[in-house]
Amino acid sequence: MSDLVNSSTKNTLLLDVGNSRMKYAIKVSGAPLLAKHCKDIEDIPELNNAIDKVVLGSVKNNELTQKTILACQQRGIEVVEVTTQSSEFEICCAYVHPENLGVDRWLAILAARLHTQLPVAVIDAGTALTCDLVVENRHLGGWIVPGFSMMREAVTSKADRVFGDSLRPTQLRLGTSTQECVNMGCLAALSGIVNEAHRLLSTHNQHYCIYICGGDSDLLASQVDHNVIIKPNLVLEGLGRFA
Numbered sequence: 001m002s003d004l005v006n007s008s009t010k011n012t013l014l015l016d017v018g019n020s021r022m023k024y025a026i027k028v029s030g031a032p033l034l035a036k037h038c039k040d041i042e043d044i045p046e047l048n049n050a051i052d053k054v055v056l057g058s059v060k061n062n063e064l065t066q067k068t069i070l071a072c073q074q075r076g077i078e079v080v081e082v083t084t085q086s087s088e089f090e091i092c093c094a095y096v097h098p099e100n101l102g103v104d105r106w107l108a109i110l111a112a113r114l115h116t117q118l119p120v121a122v123i124d125a126g127t128a129l130t131c132d133l134v135v136e137n138r139h140l141g142g143w144i145v146p147g148f149s150m151m152r153e154a155v156t157s158k159a160d161r162v163f164g165d166s167l168r169p170t171q172l173r174l175g176t177s178t179q180e181c182v183n184m185g186c187l188a189a190l191s192g193i194v195n196e197a198h199r200l201l202s203t204h205n206q207h208y209c210i211y212i213c214g215g216d217s218d219l220l221a222s223q224v225d226h227n228v229i230i231k232p233n234l235v236l237e238g239l240g241r242f243a
C-alpha cells in the first residue's frame with residue numbers, strides 16, 4: 001500500500017474489472033494513481049482494512065460482476081457501479097444504445113477529457129483493442145478489434161501451418177519466419193488502427209492527441225510521437241471522477 005494511504009481514515013478503491021484481469025488503485029487526492037493487478041477481488045488485501053468505498057466498472061458478465069460487488073458489501077463497503085450513460089460530464093455517447101458501449105471505453109473517454117480539450121482518440125489495448133474518437137465533447141464512435149494475444153491466437157489456431165511463439169515485438173519490421181510474421185503482422189494490424197486514428201483526427205484539427213492505455217500499450221510504444229501519449233491508467237482515472 002502506498003505511504004500516502006491513510007489506514008485510520010477510510011479510502012476509496014477504484015476497480016476496473018477487465019476481461020483478463022482486474023486493475024485497482026486507491027484514490028489519494030492530488031497524487032497519481034498507483035495501479036495494481038489481480039485475478040480476483042479476494043486477492044486485494046486492502047479490501048480488509050483501509051477501504052470504505054469501492055467505485056467499479058466491469059465488462060465481465062453479470063455473474064462475475066455481482067460476485068465482486070457482493071464480496072465488497074459483505075465487508076460493509078459501499079459500492080458504486082459505474083455504467084455507460086448517454087451523457088456524463090457534458091460528454092455525449094455516440095451509441096444509439098449507450099448501455100452497450102463497454103464501460104471501460106466510456107471511462108477512458110471521460111478520463112481523456114481531464115487531460116485535453118483537443119480532438120482525441122482513446123485507444124485501449126487490452127484483451128480486445130478499442131479506439132474511440134472524441135471531438136468537442138462528442139464521442140463520434142469507435143472501433144473494436146481483437147487485441148494482440150487474441151489475434152495471434154486466432155491465426156495460429158485456425159490455420160494449420162501457422163504457428164506462433166510467446167514473444168512480444170518491440171519494433172515493427174518484416175518477419176522472416178512464421179512466428180515473426182505472425183507477431184509483426186498482428187503488430188502491423190494494431191498500428192494500422194493508430195494510423196487511421198491519426199488520419200481521421202487530422203481531418204478535424206491540425207492539433208489533436210492520441211492516448212493509449214491497457215495491458216498491451218507497451219507494444220504500441222514504437223508508435224509514440226508528439227501526438228501519441230501512453231496514459232496507462234485512463235480507465236481507473238475515469239472511475240476517479242465518480243469517487
Ligand SMILES: Nc1ncnc2c1ncn2[C@@H]1O[C@H](COP(=O)(O)OP(=O)(O)OP(=O)(O)O)[C@@H](O)[C@H]1O
Pocket residue numbers: 017018019020021022059104124125126127128129147148149150213214215216
Ligand atoms: N501479467 C499480465 N496478465 C495478463 N495480461 C497481461 C499481463 N501483462 C501484459 N498483459 C497483456 O495485457 C493484455 C490485457 O490487457 P488489460 O489488462 O488491459 O486487459 P483487460 O482489461 O483484461 O481486457 P480489456 O481491457 O479488453 O477488458 C493481454 O492481452 C496481455 O497481452
Ligand SMILES: CC(C)(CO)[C@@H](O)C(=O)NCCC(=O)O
Pocket residue numbers: 019059100101102103104105126127128129130144
Ligand atoms: C470491447 C471490450 C471487450 C474492450 O474491453 C469492452 O469494452 C466490451 O465488452 N464492450 C462491449 C461492446 C461495445 O463496447 O460495444
Ligand SMILES: [K+]
Pocket residue numbers: 018019020059104126127128
Ligand atoms: K474487456
